[in-house]
Amino acid sequence: MNYDIIGDVHGHAEELEQLLQKMGYKLKNGIHDHPDERKVVFVGDYIDRGPKIRETLHIVQNMCESGNAYAVMGNHEYNAVCFHTKDKENGGYFRVHGFKEIQQHYETLKQFKNFPEEWKLFLNWFKKLPLFIEFDNFRVVHAYWKDEHINWIKNNYNNELTADFLKRATTKYSEEYNIIEETLKGKEVSLENGNSFIDKDGASRTACRFKWWLPLDQRKLKKDVLMHCPKAYGESENTENNEIVYSSEKPVFFGHYWLQGEPVIENPTAICLDYSVAKDGKLIAYQLNTAMANSHPVNVSNLIWLTKGWN
Ligand SMILES: [Mn+2]
Structure with a gap:
């Protein structure tokens, strides 16, 4: 199986559609599909910032549900679940509704203002997004792959952001808090x-x-x-x-860091795919052909993005 791993989209559905098209995906029954059966892996952060958040979520979710893509949770999806889930014990929500938090989430609130039922369904979908995915030849996480955290998640997390889990994960410096913070927001x-x-x-x-x-x-x-x-x-x-060194030979792909300029590979086994599409940057993907993954190290020529003037 071959994969196209796509960086943080942040509501930029048009760029996402163009990038999928450039990589050979075609609409089949309204869902992006690759004639050679390639699959997409999304590294998280689908919402906030950009102009077409609903459209982005429909593309990503439809691809996941049809088996054409995998998606991990980004810190923005996690924050959204916390923002909208009530803390029944203490009152309020698991994420405070302060200026900074509203500002970060504002575009999503605005764009879903008239679609509250649809938003509820997406929130429920966010809750079940995996915190990482381990494939045979590579790994994907939103911000930081740390073996101890990943092992903790494998052994202790029930694959859903329940109110009980959110309670612990939003209590400062609990085990859950530290692991979620670093895995989704980085060190x-x-x-x-x-x-x-x-x-x-x-x-x-x-x-x-x-x-x-x-x-x-x-x-x-x-x-x-x-x-x-x-x-x-x-x-x-x-x-x-x-x-702190990523020492595995299995490449890990992640997003989150708002890198700028011409995409580069700083480390062939730990590859950041976030190049700030929401800040005049680029939406990029890594085209991974796993049949060659062992004999061919990760190569910058497999990075793909839209260049100005392409349509
Ligand atoms: Mn992020």
């Missing part, structure tokens, strides 16, 4: 000496996303591994988390 490193930076939503942050997938020989300075860290801070030698 963060606190900045020392009171350093902070302003993120893309204008919020001040004192911790940076950690590029856990970088091979050790690409981690010379702090700026190599700490995303968006303050300039002067980034120039100092990196000493952080050198024990």
Whole structure:
């Protein structure tokens, strides 16, 4: 079986349709289907930000239900479930309805305003999306593959975001909380000496996303591994988390990190497919031919995206 692994869509249904078309998918009974039986794997974050969130969800869900695709949960789907699920014990919801949380989720709220029943069905679907998928020749997770977390999920998670699970997972620093945070949102490193930076939503942050997938020989300075860290801070030698290395030979594909510019492969066994389609970037896919996966390492020429002017 061959797969096309697609990065974070964030409501950009038009780009998704164009990319599927470019890879040879055709509509069959209204569902995207590949004549050579290739399957799509989506790395999560279908909602929020973009202009066509409902359309995106219908494409992804239809492909999954017809057996033409697999989809893992992104932090935006997880956050949406928390935002809309009531905490019956303490009142309120499992995700607070503050300015920042509403701002992040606003496009989805707006676009589903007149489709509350449809939204409920999608929320129920989100609850059952897997937190990772392990195929024979590769793995997929939204933000961070850590063996201990994956093993915990395999042994303890019942494949559904029940209210009981959400209760534990939204209680700070519980086992569930730490595992969900890192698996869906990635690892963060606190900045020392009171350093902070302003993120893309204008919020001040004192911790940076950690590029856990970088091979050790690409981690010379702090700026190599700490995303968006303050300039002067980034120039100092990196000493952080050198024990965190993705050491499996089985490639893992993930999204989440809003990378920019021309897509590259920083590590042939840990490949980020998020190139910021929701921020004037690109929706990209990796075309994986598993029959060759063992003898042919992951190669940048298998990355595909839309170039301007293509239609
Ligand atoms: Mn994400």
